[in-house]
Amino acid sequence: MPAFLIRRLLMALVTLASVMLLTFLLFGLTAGDVSAQFLPAQATRGQRQEWLRKHKLDLPLILNFNRQVTLTDRTSGRGDFIVQDEPGSSAASALGLEPGLTEGQGAAQVTRTLGSQGASWLDARSPLRAIAADRPWADRAIKGTPPRPAVTFTFHDGSRLTLDLSPLTARAGAATLAGGQATVGDLLALINNHPDNRGRLDAGVSGLSAAGAFNSQFFWHLRNTITFEGESFKYQLKLTDIIAERARYSLALTVPSLALGWLLAMTAASLVAYYRGGLVDRLGVLLCVVGMCVPILVYMIVGQSVTLELAPRAALGVTPWTNIYVPVAIAVAAGLGGAVRFYRTIMLNEVRQDYVRTALAKGAPLPHVLFAHVLKNCMLPILTSLVASVPFLILGSLVIEQFFGIPGLGSLVRTSVTDRDAPIMAAITFLTAAVYIVGLLVTDVLYALFDPRIRLR
Amino acid sequence: MTALSPTTPDDLAAPRGRGLWADAARRLRRDRSAMLCLGVILLYIGVAVGAAAFLGGWNESYDYARANEDPSWDFWLGTDNFGRSTFQELLLGAKVSLTVALLTNLIAVPLGIALGALAGYYGGVLDDLIVWLLATLAAVPEMIRLIALRFAFSTGPLFGFIDMSGVGGLCLALAVTSWIGTCRYVRAETMKIRQLDYVLAARAIGTSGPGILARHVLPNVVHIGIINFSLGMVGAIMAEVVLTYLGLGLTGQPSWGQMIAHSQAKVVVGQWRQLAAATTAIFFLVLALNILGDRLRDALDPRLKNA
């Protein structure tokens, strides 16, 4: 039994991992450059870069083998240093060094990375454009003498260092740092050999590191999937908050409709199975098939307009509670045909078993045989079918929520598709799959606990 | 067909031994409701082909002077906002529904049979791999799976050149969700067949794996495919309606899904005919497919036959 549980648990974990892979394939790989859809049309390239960096879309897909140019503060070994542009210059931004404070957070050495993204084979001979952005280094709007492309570092001990980057631009006479012929080596030499530096600031190309290699879209996807910490493209909110808020509405719709639907379906199926072969059975099966042949959308349109005639208050949803009656009733009605037929098949399958004949040969009355002997044997397949519907508890019914404007997870899926909000889609796909997998795990454990045949295996 | 089904000496000795297929065909021919259903389905296919051939210009047949007319001799089911005939739209809708239903299952059923038979017969790593794929896909609820695929396909051409936004992509998405059932069933059945004496005997006399698969396994699992084809068409037709409503279906051509989806607003002002027409069309097609599927199951599944 423990061995069975452990094996089952491992299988569930493997499936969960596979689903993460699947969501990455579907939503990570195919996302493409979607920034344009979520940024205003006049967004600058920097804003775009910023957006991509926030959603980790600037990172390599699977593994990060990129090298980066790093600046290390050697003055204190801990603390922080500040980067500032000279007035009128934007050289720091051009190098990918966001102006502002770098916090060391107790690290032995405080390091800043140049360039928003590294390149695979970065070395001293690489052109500077591998790390620098293609943007003007100086803001021409400032009057007077043209500004120098210079960056000022203020170190932890209070000392300063001002680097003039004009040699890099002057060499090619380019307006941007990336446009010239300068190499990364030129930049490193300029910093390390600067007469004022005196070993305070150390520039270099970082080597490969194990931790750095996992700094990729894929591994961020895995992390965000497990923690639900990713951020929606559209709403600027954490997924946990969005899902928690939306799931309440879905649950309010699905819990009553599933419970009611199950109760009705079981009752009807028992009745139909009891009169198997008779008129009730034939009529019941016919009604089920007819019910299954009508699209759910038709149930909703007809249901809504009928209630609009009969009880406008309920149909329009004047209060939160009346808002739920009609959708629940429609969800139950639309699903009833299939469910009754399904449970009937399960029951009739059991009714054909030999032990039923034994029980009848014992002189047990038919209702007793059906409801004691048969029903207990039916519980397992019925339980399985219930677990299969558990993901929909959270997810809600897409179509019904969309139709009645219920702001649950189902309608979130719908809007996320039109918005191309991949993080939400990935999170919901994973969430429903995880709920299903956990449900299956629980069923298997319940099977093992309640079915004597499995218990001892 | 009889030549394919396994015969035992007893069958040869019996006066008039009938193979499973001949037997099933005979039962079906005698089954009046199955024949009626088949007739209905063929009628729909005929309408779809005819509509595609003769009503191609419907999309542009605007006539604002006759917009939103009630049924008349000219327009049996009235006209829509643009003055186009609703009856013609209904006939054209058959094309989309049937194309989607047939194409989906033409992808899904052979895929399910092939992978199921391979996994069930060879077992081992191949089986593990296919079961892993099944479990992963099945873990995602069907509707979400469908939407996720449509989402992924609508990004742009797949691998840069395969356009997945049209009928092909829709059918592929539907097929990826519906092959699972067939594959599971075929796999389980194949595993049973593999243990049967005549397969063991075939192996004992040195028949190759592919030979056994082709001669003994496939003929005995094809019926699952046929049944699932019929029932899978129902699923595809219903899914097309829902996807169209969610804005993930096909655009630019008339379909029953669109007729139903667009009728939400019209019903409010008391215009029911579009909804009623499309629902009726779907109803009879799906009913015929459902009943045919059940009859096929009764005729082809030997275990139910003897029950």
Next chain:
Amino acid sequence: MSDPATLLAVRDLRTEFRTDDGLVRAVDGVSFALPTGRTFALVGESGCGKSVTAHSILRLIPNPPGRIVAGRIELEGQDILALPERRMRRLRGGRIAMIFQEPQSCLNPVFTCGRQIGESLRLHRKLTGRAARQAAIDLLARVGIPDPARRYGEYPHQLSGGMKQRVMIAMALAGRPQLLIADEPTTALDVTIQAQILELLRAIQAQDNLTVLLITHDLAVVAETAHQVAVMYAGKIVELAATPSVLSSPLHPYTQGLLRSVPRLGHGADRLYAIPGNVPNPLSFPPGCRFHPRCRLGRDDATCRTVGPPLREVAGGHWCACWKCPGFEAGLETDPAGGIRGKETGIRGFLD
């Protein structure tokens, strides 16, 4: 020796099944009588209608597709086919109990053995609670299950096949039946277990003066246990007599064929005999004598091919339905269920 009274008489029983392919007359005019306290065996190949006969007695024929269309089944003179379902239920498991062929599938897998026996005790002896538990344990002990108190709480899958069949027997005995119908009780079991179960049945029969209707295809089982045998072929009884006379001097060619096809120890040198041909398709029985296509005597005989032979008493207590059997011309068409057709004579004895 005095003739025991008849407990159950089956008269001209006809049971049919409607299938998609046509009407199957599974039991087509079967008559016999079970003397109290004796074992009566119903023998035949699979599909000959012997199990359907047994199920008909308990009215366990699933309807649809099956239906008892004619005949009487008299339990101590009372026609149970005419009883309302409510009273029939009291008979089932009460005065008439049944054990089945496959103990694996005939016990409900999700109930303990004790509970399944207890159900019978509650239904027929109104025992509940502690009394029922004790009675069930006693029954388990009686059918030879070791450590019955522990087995009481166990599930069917925890028991071996032989044990399960013993539980089935205990369940059947729970209602203190007069008649026990055993439908191939040993077919699914190993040979050694078969002997044990047969021995158990014989012991119980002797203790309780139980009447047993044994359904089997195994002539060795018949030889060991039955007082009387009826041989069935294609829905009809073809020969009925006391076991010794059937085994030593079979009259019907089918019975002779059956006996010749039984392998015997010490006679291994000969090639084993097999009746040529197959059991006929129940949808279309051959015209005339249903056995004639496989019969060495009747294959080419005009009468055998066109007219079905009635069942006649060709010697005292020995019925046979074959045109070619010695003494058939002179035999009387007496009713093996007791009384010549026409009800002049009283109940006839069968044995010895």
